Amino acid sequence: MAWPPPDSRMAPLLAVEDLLVEFHTRSGTVRALDGVSFDLRHGEMMALVGESGSGKSVTAYAILGILDTAARISGRVVFDGRELLSAGEKAMGAVRGSKLAIIFQNPRTALNPIRPIGKQIADVLARHGNVTAAQAQRLGVEMLAKVRIPDPKRRAAAYPFELSGGMCQRVMIAMALACEPALLIADEPTTGLDITTQAAIMGLIAELVASRNMAMLLITHDLALAAQYCNRIAVMHAGHLVELAPTRLLFATPRHPYTANLIAAAPGEGAGLDRLSAIPGTIPDLRRGDLPACRYSERCERVTPDCRTGPLLRLDTADGRRVACRHPL
Amino acid sequence: MISGTLDGNLRHALYVLGENPVTAAAFALFLLFALLATFGPALVPYDPLASNTAQALNAPSISHWFGTDQLGRDIFSRVVVATRLDLGIAIAAVALAFSVGTLLGLIGGYWGGWADRIIGRIVDTIMAFPLFVLAMGIVAGLGNSVANIIYATAIINLPIYARLSRAEANIRCNAGFIEAARLCGNGEVRIALGQLFPNILPLMAVQVSLTLGYAILNAAGLSFIGLGVRPPTAEWGIMVAEGASNIVSGEWWVALFPGLVLMTAVFCFNLIGDGLRDIVDPVRRT
């Protein structure tokens, strides 16, 4: 039976509505995420793009429920028909790693340094599947083979420090996909790897995700990488989701000034280094008490006084795009 | 420029003290101990050595705040007078360990080679002993005197300084400011003492405070088992030892007060050490 194609009338696999995350620190309250909404259909690949500190990873951790206990979270995260934010720790534990999995950056430190990698995969399988320890160990070796680790039986006994960064990331992928999740979140999966390994790892992830009809949320700061693998891109800036659009439309006609600047700042084919432009300014300090309504307004060339004072306007357009700007391009 | 950074350090230190009332209290306590060590003998109400058997083993009272011992000596006077000796031993020992240990570590870390290997071997050999046992052996070997208590305490504290300064010197021996000093035509000895040493000094200062506490404990422990200081000298370790037999018959004050003061002194140096670490090395706070 063929998986139904992505269809806007079907209930989405993941719906994030008005997600808000705050941290109370000694130097003030940080609103790390403010009003983030998007949804993701079955089998869809979508990217979350932004500079470091824009709230991409916080979004992922909030969905998974692995944020620090000091975080205040509100809004709704509906995954597979289930509200996750109000689900208890026990229910979340059953979802994490089985239906909803994540790959982190820096695979070498993301794996337990003193536990054989085969055992670490088996731990996940034993937790979620109805399998014995021996079966879990055997399935773990199979998973290692599926992520194309040579000699998987021997490698299952290896420790992370005995493997290269790329190999460790393959182990992470095997761990994440072991229980056939419906959604894979890949949080900067190629950061910290060699340039040559990066393409191989990304290709492997995309191939495995496509062959299993899984959905993927790719978190990256690399717009080109996002464009290469994803049908839709959401751009984040300082905890706001500023623009969400199908990849082709986003590149052809960016509506948010920040998106346009990001595209201009990315080194493209045929564009010389002299044509690279930098985005002025930096992400504002989120601890500040006087943050403007539009957090990009201080870096924006189209700014008007109401950008700072008036509420942030979020426009949904007919072609399925969303832009959070008073003066879109 | 230098005065600017000094001023900044001072302001930072004052800020940390303000944030850390415990460290500030420890500093105040340290000042009190310093005062007692300096002026103690002039302040006490009784002669610490004068026995008065008619007043033997009196419980604490208005005339004898800490009570009297089996010879009728005033324990308060003895405890106060002992401050100079106990702190003196500890400070002398730590000063010795600090200067010799730091120098050895600098030589090993900066020049490396066979000097480093020999120094490393010496340090390892000291560390191969349980430290208090080594101190006992040294005092027993060199002869039972206060000077030898100081040497023994210095020797067992030496490895800490030698290792720390070796590691710090080793990290920095090719750092930019050292290269710059070399290019300016400075001699190696001058660089090691003039450039390297001031840079590792703050970290060593933390150790000084922490080892002072340990040195006091160690010296008191040695005299508790009858080494070094001899009766009738007033010293905290001996006083606790003298009061030990009175504990089982209920005369608690003979051992309690010297023990408490000893404990407070050690506690004070440990707190200052922790506080100094927060100032010097905020990253390693636990």
Added chain:
Amino acid sequence: MPVLRRLLIALPSVMGVIVVTFLLTRALPGDPAIYFAGPAATQQAIAEIRHAMGFDRSLPAQFVDYVRHLSRGDLGTSLTTGQPVLSELAARLPASAELTLTALVLSVGIALPLGIVAALRPGSPVDHVCRIITTAGVSLPTFFTGLLLVYLFYYLAGVAPAPLGRLDTFSTPPPHYSGFYLVDSLIAGDFVTFRAALGQLLLPSATMAIFSLAPLARITRASMLAALGSEFIRTARASGLGRRRVVCVYALRNALLPVITTLGMVFSFMLGANVLVEKVFAWPGLGSYAVDALIASDYAPVQGFVLAMALLYVMLNLMIDLIYCLLDPRVRLDA
């Protein structure tokens, strides 16, 4: 193979220990023979001892002699008892070992859970208790804590027996199997003696435990906090692993590595504290043997004691090293 290599690494330490103990005797000011002969010796006796101990020969020759005696297990003879030092040390070792091991079990048994709970709930009352204990614990002079416990539990509360050795005067020692009274009385099925021995053991071992607990609890808390904040714990949680598995298997095993390293320092503390605690509680172990000999200016037992403690410490460190190798795969290959 790695075991062998580590044994080889320990060899220089053993050599260093032997050289230092040799030098300590020969560094005695004046004529060591006078020292060895004791305070009441005649000129004749001193001359005999000087010749018998080879003090009239060169230092290297004396050292060779010293090592030859050592290899035969000859540590000299105690002046006060007239017995060979080695056999006296061997006879007293079980008492010290029983005391130290009990103290170790106590302090590890309290420090680990305390440090772990403090790390799991930072800022909680348990955490504050942990911080107070770790700062105050290292400041307590062992001999003073011991006396304080005696006063509280023997004199005031009357629940502890008098601090006079391993057994009260009404009990007879159990038959000798291991030399540990607790073990031997159990083997003999003598529960009355077991209770008596345990009662005597509690205060001295608690005294030592209080002292060694602080560094252990401190490092447990710190390393557990570091482990819980690490990225692989985030991975484990993101994989849905249960809290017990995350804490006990993933975090704790990693956090134990620095704790095991710290055990070396703790052993150094404990072997030293042994001397003080044994004096306070009149415990007939190695420490009080050395203290008695020191007071009597009987040098051979002191030297034998220092050497024995140092060799014991080198062995303990070797053991810690090997355990660490077993637990951390990363050190197995290199080194």
